[in-house]
Amino acid sequence: MEEIVKNDPHTESYLMLVSTSSISINANVGKKNTRKDSVFTIMDDIRKKASNVLDARISMANQFSGGQTQKDVEFLLQGSNQDEIKQFGKQLFRKTSKI
Numbered sequence: 001m002e003e004i005v006k007n008d009p010h011t012e013s014y015l016m017l018v019s020t021s022s023i024s025i026n027a028n029v030g031k032k033n034t035r036k037d038s039v040f041t042i043m044d045d046i047r048k049k050a051s052n053v054l055d056a057r058i059s060m061a062n063q064f065s066g067g068q069t070q071k072d073v074e075f076l077l078q079g080s081n082q083d084e085i086k087q088f089g090k091q092l093f094r095k096t097s098k099i
Contacts, residue, residue, distance in 0.1 A: 001023060001025060001050060002016055004049045004050055008027070008042070008046060008049075010027075010029040011027050011028070012028045012029065013028045014026060014027040021080075040062070046060065047060060
């Protein structure tokens, strides 16, 4: 999946989060006025390429609402060990608060 997103010509940057049971990839495809294709066309293209990945259940969502992003940055921490998630979340908060 990472290779599919990374090699897509629309991808300007991406963030990949990996847990024991899932992978979440958030891709930045640029602002609407900087590209020819709509975000929905881009999502359809990625979905078609990703359909060849075995045992993958793919879901995609547009992170925009009314032309405005819902969040500047979003981190999704998932896992079966809540103590590790809390510890990692605190580390993540300390590191991102310095930015």
